Amino acid sequence: MERTLRFTLNGKDLETRADPGTSLLRFLRDELRLTGTKNGCSSGHCGACTVLLDGIPAKSCLLKLGRLAGKRVETIEGVSQTPEGRAVQAAFLASGAVQCGFCTPGMILSTLGLLRRNPDPAPGEIREGLRGNLCRCTGYVKILDAVGLAARWLRHPEEMGKKAESGLGRSVPDLDGEAKVKGSLAFADDLYPEGMLHGKILWSPHPHAEIIRVDTRDAGAVPGVRAVLTAGDVPGHNGMGSLTPDQPVLCRDRVRFVGDAVAVAFAETPEAAEEAVRRVQVNYRELPGVYSPQEGLDPESPRLHPGGNLCKHLVHEAGDPEEGFRRAALVVEGRFETPFVEHAYLEPEAGVGRVDGEGVVTVQSPTQFPFEMRRQLAKVLNLPEEKVRVIATPLGGAFGSKLDNTVEALVALGAYRLRRPVKITLTREESIKLSTKRHAFRMDYRVGLDSRGRLLAVDAKLLSDAGPYTALSPRVIDQACIFACGPYRVPNVRIEGWAVFTNNANGSAFRGFGINQPAVAMESLLDEAARRLGIDPFEIRLINALRAGDPTISGEVLKVSVATEATLRAARAALREELPAWKALRTPGKRIGIGVASGFKNVGAGKGKVDDAGAIFSLREDGRVLLRASAVDMGQGIRTALVQVAAEVLGIEEGRIDIITGDTALTIPHGGAVGERQTLISGKAVELAAREFKARLLRKATEFCERSPGELKLRGGEILGPGGIPLFSLADLAGRLKKAGEEVEVKYYYAAPRTFALADREARLRVPPEEYRNYPAYAYTTQVAVVEVDEATGRVRVRKIIAAHDCGRA
Structure with a gap:
C-alpha cells in the first residue's frame, strides 16, 4: 500500500508516494531513472547497487523505502557533481581501474564512504573498505591503486591529473571511462523505452522431462498481461545455436535442463508478468537423466x-x-x-526488443556476437536478415558466455508478436541457471x-x-x-x-x-x-619450450614471436629477486609454496573459421573523423585500442575520432568478440582502412591547393604543406567538400590468413607446411604463484602472483 515518504536524495528533499516495501534500488532505477545504481544480484552480495546512506556505504537492494524517513541518500549521479566525487572518479580512470564499468559506481561510492571516515587509509584498510564490492574484470589490484591515489589527490589537490599523449605504446584513458565512472553508460537493463512491456520466463523445474501439456489460459487472464507465448508462437525455426540450432527458444515437447524456457509472459508491470508465469500450468512426465x-x-x-x-x-x-x-x-x-x-559477470543478462515502422526487429543486448545473433534471430522469426538489427549494448562482463543466446530470442519474439517494446532482465538465480559454463x-x-x-x-x-x-x-x-x-x-x-x-x-x-x-x-x-x-x-x-621453427603437436610450424622461453626466464628472474623475502616468512606451522606453469593461447578464433572484420572511415562536417568498426567492447577496451590505432595512422589526436561498434546496421559483418581476436583482426582492418582514408583525404585536399599528395601531411586536424605550413583544417576541407557535393568515406574488409581445424586431417596432408596453421597467431605466458599453507588447518593463502606475458607492442 502506498504512502507518503520523505528523505533527502543527492542534497535535495524528496517527497513521494510509494510502497514502503519497495527497495531503494528499484525506486531509483524504475521511478527516477537513476540507473547509475546497478542491479547485480538483488541480494546484497555484489555491491553494484551501493549508495551512501548518511555517508555510510549501503546496499540499496536491501534498503526499503519505508526505512529512509529523515535519511540522507547519495547516488553516483549526486557525487559526480561534487569535487570529492570527481577526484575519486579521476583516480579510477588514471589508475586503469575501470574495465566493463558495471561495478564501478558502487566501488566509487564505497571509496568515498571510506575516505570520508579515513582520509589516509593503509592498504589493509582499503581492502576492508571495499570488501562489500565485487569486481569480476580487474582482479582488484588497479582498484586498490585507485583508492590510494584518490586519497592522495583529496589530500593534495594540486597533484591531480596529467594530459595523456596520443597513439600506440602510451597509456590513455578508456574512451568510455568517464561515462562508466559517472554511472551514465547505459547497459541493457538501463534502457526504458516508452510503452515497454516487462517479460518473465517460466523455467523447467526438471533436468529432463517430457512436456505433456501447457495451459496458459489462467495466466493470460491476469490483469495487465498482454501475452503468454509458448513454442507454438515461434514463427520460424524454434532453435538457437551458432553451430547447431538445437536449443529451443521455447520448449515444445521436452526439457533437457533446468535452464530451459517453456513459456514467456509479457505484461505492463513486472509483478503482473511474474503472476502470469506462476499461473501457467504444465504437465510433465519426468525422464531418467544423464549426469556425467x-x-x-x-x-x-x-x-x-x-x-x-x-x-x-x-x-x-x-x-x-x-x-x-x-x-x-x-x-x-x-x-x-x-x-x-x-562466468560470474556482474551484469545479469538483459535485452530489449522493439519493431520500427518499417517492420525491422531491433534487439539491444550485451551480446559478444551481433552478426551471428542477427543470423539466428532471422531464422527464428522467419524474416530476412535485413529485417533484423542487433545492437550490442555495453557488456558488464562476458568472458565467453554472452556469445550464446540468453534472452535475445525471447525479446525479439515478444516485440515481433506484440509490436511493442519489451524488456527481459534475468535475476542472478536465473542467470546462473541459464548461462553457459566452462566445461567440466x-x-x-x-x-x-x-x-x-x-x-x-x-x-x-x-x-x-x-x-x-x-x-x-x-x-x-x-x-x-x-x-x-x-x-x-x-x-x-x-x-x-x-x-x-x-x-x-x-x-x-x-x-x-x-x-x-x-x-x-x-x-x-x-x-x-x-x-x-x-x-x-x-x-x-x-x-x-616451443621455439621458432618447432611444430606444435597439430603440425603447425611456429615461425616468429614464440615467447615461452622469454616468459619463463622473466618470471624466474622476478622470483629469484623476491625469493629471500618469501623464505624469511617461514614460521613454525606455516610453509611457503611456489608453483610455476606456462601456457600459450590462440589469438583469433581460427580452426577453419574465417577471422574477419571491417572498418568504415568518414569525414564529418565539423572535421571530426567517424570510425565504424567491426568490434564489440566487453570492458577490455577495444574501442579505445581501435581509436589509438586510427589516431596513430592518421596522425591526429584520439579526441578527434568518434567510434561506433556493435551495430549490425552500421558496421561491416564480422566475427564475434572471441579468442583475443579483435585487436589483431579488427585492429588490422582499422589500420588498413585508416591508411586508405588518409591517402584519400590528402588527394581531396590537392583539389583545393596547388600541391601534390606527396607534399601534404595530416597532423592534429590540419592539412600541412611543405615545411609544415598549415594550409587548412579538416573542418575547412569538410566544408569545401560539402559545397562541391562530395564526401570522403572509406570501407575496408579484412580477413586473416586461412586456418584449419584439428579434425581436418586432409588439410594436414594437402596444405604446404608453411601455410598450415590452426590460428592467425599465439600469445605466451608464464605465471608463478607464491602461497602460504597452514599445516594445521590446510588453509591456503595466495601471497603473490608473478605473471610474465608476451604483450607484443605495449
Whole structure:
C-alpha cells in the first residue's frame, strides 16, 4: 500500500508516494531513472547497487523505502557533481581501474564512504573498505591503486591529473571511462523505452522431462498481461545455436535442463508478468537423466537427442607414441577432473526488443556476437536478415558466455508478436541457471620423458561435459586437443577428445576455450616429472619450450614471436629477486609454496573459421573523423585500442575520432568478440582502412591547393604543406567538400590468413607446411604463484602472483 515518504536524495528533499516495501534500488532505477545504481544480484552480495546512506556505504537492494524517513541518500549521479566525487572518479580512470564499468559506481561510492571516515587509509584498510564490492574484470589490484591515489589527490589537490599523449605504446584513458565512472553508460537493463512491456520466463523445474501439456489460459487472464507465448508462437525455426540450432527458444515437447524456457509472459508491470508465469500450468512426465559424460557414452543411457549423446569425437596422432613410451626413462600419469565454472559477470543478462515502422526487429543486448545473433534471430522469426538489427549494448562482463543466446530470442519474439517494446532482465538465480559454463573435464594423461627431462610422448584422453545442447562444445574440444600438450615440443602424441551431451549445465565458451583444463593435467605432470628426475621446474619447461621453427603437436610450424622461453626466464628472474623475502616468512606451522606453469593461447578464433572484420572511415562536417568498426567492447577496451590505432595512422589526436561498434546496421559483418581476436583482426582492418582514408583525404585536399599528395601531411586536424605550413583544417576541407557535393568515406574488409581445424586431417596432408596453421597467431605466458599453507588447518593463502606475458607492442 502506498504512502507518503520523505528523505533527502543527492542534497535535495524528496517527497513521494510509494510502497514502503519497495527497495531503494528499484525506486531509483524504475521511478527516477537513476540507473547509475546497478542491479547485480538483488541480494546484497555484489555491491553494484551501493549508495551512501548518511555517508555510510549501503546496499540499496536491501534498503526499503519505508526505512529512509529523515535519511540522507547519495547516488553516483549526486557525487559526480561534487569535487570529492570527481577526484575519486579521476583516480579510477588514471589508475586503469575501470574495465566493463558495471561495478564501478558502487566501488566509487564505497571509496568515498571510506575516505570520508579515513582520509589516509593503509592498504589493509582499503581492502576492508571495499570488501562489500565485487569486481569480476580487474582482479582488484588497479582498484586498490585507485583508492590510494584518490586519497592522495583529496589530500593534495594540486597533484591531480596529467594530459595523456596520443597513439600506440602510451597509456590513455578508456574512451568510455568517464561515462562508466559517472554511472551514465547505459547497459541493457538501463534502457526504458516508452510503452515497454516487462517479460518473465517460466523455467523447467526438471533436468529432463517430457512436456505433456501447457495451459496458459489462467495466466493470460491476469490483469495487465498482454501475452503468454509458448513454442507454438515461434514463427520460424524454434532453435538457437551458432553451430547447431538445437536449443529451443521455447520448449515444445521436452526439457533437457533446468535452464530451459517453456513459456514467456509479457505484461505492463513486472509483478503482473511474474503472476502470469506462476499461473501457467504444465504437465510433465519426468525422464531418467544423464549426469556425467561417462554415463552419456553408455549405450544403455537415455538418448538426449535423436543422434544420441555424442556431441563431438576426434582423435589426433602424430609420430609414434608407443615407440616414444618405449624409449622413455620415466612415465608419469594421472587422472584429473575439473568442474563446471560459472562466468560470474556482474551484469545479469538483459535485452530489449522493439519493431520500427518499417517492420525491422531491433534487439539491444550485451551480446559478444551481433552478426551471428542477427543470423539466428532471422531464422527464428522467419524474416530476412535485413529485417533484423542487433545492437550490442555495453557488456558488464562476458568472458565467453554472452556469445550464446540468453534472452535475445525471447525479446525479439515478444516485440515481433506484440509490436511493442519489451524488456527481459534475468535475476542472478536465473542467470546462473541459464548461462553457459566452462566445461567440466575428466582427463587421463600419460607422459613419457627421457632421463634429461625431454618430452618423448603424450597420450591424453579428454572427456568434456557439453550439457544438453551443442552450443560451442565441438570447437572447445577441438581446441582442447590442439593445446593438450601446452607450449612444449612433443614428437609423439595421441590425443582423443569427446564432448558428450548431459542434463547438466550447458557448456560453451569461457576464457581459454578449452585450453585451461588440459593445462591443469600437463603442468601437474611436468611438476611430478621434474621432482622424480631431480630437475628444476623452470628448467624442465625451458628444456621443452616451443621455439621458432618447432611444430606444435597439430603440425603447425611456429615461425616468429614464440615467447615461452622469454616468459619463463622473466618470471624466474622476478622470483629469484623476491625469493629471500618469501623464505624469511617461514614460521613454525606455516610453509611457503611456489608453483610455476606456462601456457600459450590462440589469438583469433581460427580452426577453419574465417577471422574477419571491417572498418568504415568518414569525414564529418565539423572535421571530426567517424570510425565504424567491426568490434564489440566487453570492458577490455577495444574501442579505445581501435581509436589509438586510427589516431596513430592518421596522425591526429584520439579526441578527434568518434567510434561506433556493435551495430549490425552500421558496421561491416564480422566475427564475434572471441579468442583475443579483435585487436589483431579488427585492429588490422582499422589500420588498413585508416591508411586508405588518409591517402584519400590528402588527394581531396590537392583539389583545393596547388600541391601534390606527396607534399601534404595530416597532423592534429590540419592539412600541412611543405615545411609544415598549415594550409587548412579538416573542418575547412569538410566544408569545401560539402559545397562541391562530395564526401570522403572509406570501407575496408579484412580477413586473416586461412586456418584449419584439428579434425581436418586432409588439410594436414594437402596444405604446404608453411601455410598450415590452426590460428592467425599465439600469445605466451608464464605465471608463478607464491602461497602460504597452514599445516594445521590446510588453509591456503595466495601471497603473490608473478605473471610474465608476451604483450607484443605495449
